[in-house]
Amino acid sequence: MTALAHNAKTYxxxxxxxDALLGLPPGDRxxxxxxxxxxxxxxxxxxxxxxxxxxxxxxxTGEEHALARTERKxxxxxxxxxxxxxxxxxxxxxLRRRDFTINAIARGEDGTLVDPxxxxxxxxxxxxxxxxxxxxxxxxxxxxAARFMARFAPLGFTVAPxxxxxxxxxxxxxxxxxxxxxRVWQELAKALRAASPGAFLRTLHEADALRAxxxxxxxxxxxxxxxxxxxxxxxxxxxxLVCDMAARLAPGDDLVGYAALCHDLGKxxxxxxxxxxxxxxxxxxxxxxxxMSQRLKVPNEHRELAVIASREHLNVHRIAELKPATxxxxxxxxxxxxxxxxxxxxxTVCEADARGRTGLSERDYPQAEALRRLHASAMAVRGDxxxxxxxxxxxxxxxxxxxxxxxxxxxxxxxxxx
Numbered sequence: 001m002t003a004l005a006h007n008a009k010t011y012x013x014x015x016x017x018x019d020a021l022l023g024l025p026p027g028d029r030x031x032x033x034x035x036x037x038x039x040x041x042x043x044x045x046x047x048x049x050x051x052x053x054x055x056x057x058x059x060x061t062g063e064e065h066a067l068a069r070t071e072r073k074x075x076x077x078x079x080x081x082x083x084x085x086x087x088x089x090x091x092x093x094x095l096r097r098r099d100f101t102i103n104a105i106a107r108g109e110d111g112t113l114v115d116p117x118x119x120x121x122x123x124x125x126x127x128x129x130x131x132x133x134x135x136x137x138x139x140x141x142x143x144x145a146a147r148f149m150a151r152f153a154p155l156g157f158t159v160a161p162x163x164x165x166x167x168x169x170x171x172x173x174x175x176x177x178x179x180x181x182x183r184v185w186q187e188l189a190k191a192l193r194a195a196s197p198g199a200f201l202r203t204l205h206e207a208d209a210l211r212a213x214x215x216x217x218x219x220x221x222x223x224x225x226x227x228x229x230x231x232x233x234x235x236x237x238x239x240x241l242v243c244d245m246a247a248r249l250a251p252g253d254d255l256v257g258y259a260a261l262c263h264d265l266g267k268x269x270x271x272x273x274x275x276x277x278x279x280x281x282x283x284x285x286x287x288x289x290x291x292m293s294q295r296l297k298v299p300n301e302h303r304e305l306a307v308i309a310s311r312e313h314l315n316v317h318r319i320a321e322l323k324p325a326t327x328x329x330x331x332x333x334x335x336x337x338x339x340x341x342x343x344x345x346x347x348t349v350c351e352a353d354a355r356g357r358t359g360l361s362e363r364d365y366p367q368a369e370a371l372r373r374l375h376a377s378a379m380a381v382r383g384d385x386x387x388x389x390x391x392x393x394x395x396x397x398x399x400x401x402x403x404x405x406x407x408x409x410x411x412x413x414x415x416x417x418x
Contacts, residue, residue: 008036011106031065068094099141129160139175142167143187146203150191153199167207176212185296192257198240216288219268224276232358235267242356259349262289262306285310309349316350319367324409343375377411378404
C-alpha cells in the first residue's frame with residue numbers, strides 16, 4: 001500500500017460519529033476521502049466496490065472509504081440521482097447531501113469534529129432534523145426518519161416540526177409509491193429490530209405516510225376498542241404498544257416483531273355497527289396479513305407466523321379454558337410439532353398483545369408459560385415407543401395424537417389451574 005496524495009484527507013463520518021457522541025456502542029465505521037481521485041485510491045491499494053459511486057475498501061482494515069461526492073436529483077423515486085465525485089468536492093459539500101444533521105458530522109484523523117449543520121447541537125437537544133431542502137428529493141428519507149425514531153425515541157428524540165412538514169410534502173407528492181417493496185421491508189425490518197418499533201409507525205402516521213407503505217396498519221388508527229380491555233382505546237395506538245412490547249420481550253427479533261405488527265389487522269375490518277367490539281377479528285385479519293406480506297415480499301416464515309398470530313392469539317389468551325384435544329389442534333395448526341420454535345414465538349407475540357396496553361405493561365401473562373409447558377409435554381411423547389408396539393400406518397398417527405392429548409391433559413391437571 002502506498003500513501004494517498006498529501007492533499008487528500010480522510011474523515012470518519014455518519015453513524016460512527018453520531019453514536020460515539022451519544023455514548024452508544026460502536027458499529028461499522030465509514031470514511032469519506034476528500035481531495036483524491038479514483039485512480040489515486042486504486043494506486044494506494046484500495047479496492048473499488050461501489051457500483052453507483054466511488055466506494056473503496058481499505059487494503060488493511062477492509063473498512064469502507066467513499067470519495068466525497070454531491071448528488072443531483074434527475075428523476076422520480078429514490079434512485080433518480082446523478083452523482084458527482086472528484087477531488088474538487090469539499091467535505092462540506094459531501095455532508096450537505098446527507099439526510100439528517102446528526103448524520104452530517106465528520107471527525108478528522110486528529111479527532112477534530114467538522115459539524116457545519118449543527119448535528120452535535122441536535123444530538124444534545126435530541127432532535128432529528130433534516131440537513132437542507134434537498135431532503136424532499138429522496139422519498140426513502142421518510143422511512144429512514146421513522147426508522148431512526150424507532151431506534152432513538154427511547155433516548156428522548158423527536159422529529160423537528162419543519163422536518164415533519166417536509167415528510168408530509170413527500171407523502172403528498174405520491175413518490176413513496178416509487179419505493180420498491182424490498183426497500184420498504186428492509187427499513188421496516190430494521191425498525192422492528194430496534195427498541196421502539198411503535199415510534200416507526202407513529203412517525204409515519206403523523207407524516208401522513210403510513211397509508212402509502214403500510215395501509216393495513218394505517219387503517220387501525222381511529223378504530224375504537226372496548227376500554228375495559230384496552231385502556232388506550234385506539235387500535236393504532238395498541239399496535240404501537242404491542243410492537244414496543246414485542247421488542248422488549250424479544251430484542252432484535254423482527255420475526256416476532258412482524259407477527260406482533262400483524263396480529264390485529266382484522267380490527268380495521270370490523271363492521272361499524274358492532275364497534276367497539278371486534279367479533280371474529282382474528283379470522284378477518286388473516287387476509288390483510290397475507291396481502292401485506294405478499295406486497296412487501298417478506299420472508300415466508302414471517303408471513304406464516306403473522307397469519308398464525310392473527311388467527312390464534314385469542315385462543316392462547318384463553319388457553320386455560322381449552323380442552324386438551326383443542327390445545328393439541330392449536331399446536332398442530334401452527335405446525336408446532338414439526339417446527340417447535342413457532343410455539344415459543346406465538347407465546348411471545350400473545351404476551352406482547354396482552355401487555356401492550358396502556359397501564360398494563362407489567363401485568364402477569366401466565367398463558368405464555370402454559371402454552372410452552374403444554375407444548376413441551378406433547379413433544380415429550382416419543383413416536384418410537386408407539387412404533388415399538390407394532391402400530392403402523394394411519395393407526396400410528398391416531399395413536400400418537402391420543403398420546404399427545406393425554407400428555408397435555410396430564411400437564412393441565414398437574415398444574416392445578418389449567
